[in-house]
Amino acid sequence: MGKNDWKKRDGVVFSTNPDFKYSSSDQEDEVQTLPPSKQRLVVAIDRSGRAGKQVTLVKGFAGSDDDLSALGKKLKTKCGVGGSVKEGEIIIQGDFRDKIVALLQQEGYNAKRGN
Secondary structure, eight states: OOTTGGGGOTTOOOOOOTTOOOOOOOOOOOOOOOOGGGOEEEEEEEOTTTTTOOEEEEEOOOSOHHHHHHHHHHHHHHHTOOEEEETTEEEEESOOHHHHHHHHHHTTOEEEEOO
16 A cells, blocks of 8 residues: 555545555546536636637536537637636636537537527
8 A cells, every 4th residue: 555545535534444455536526527418618808817819708518628628618719719728617718609509500509699
């Protein structure tokens, strides 16, 4: 047993059973990405906390981080601007709400324009 193996034992305090074998759950539950037709995405604009600059936010994606990053990269490429993917949201620099809604609907996503 390694020096810090006890850190992986969340939820187990003590066992008096000498035959007790702790099984660690190193396997994380994979988040399954819903098909595009079942996704409900909201495309909105935001200015708060960005020194007055406008950004387009895509919220409501249900799926893995890899799929979210791939969708964010595709949208940034199609719009020809920069952006990022943070905290389950796609952030695109500038006001591209109409263009992004059209692109998402072409891909089969259930997208609507927010504010």
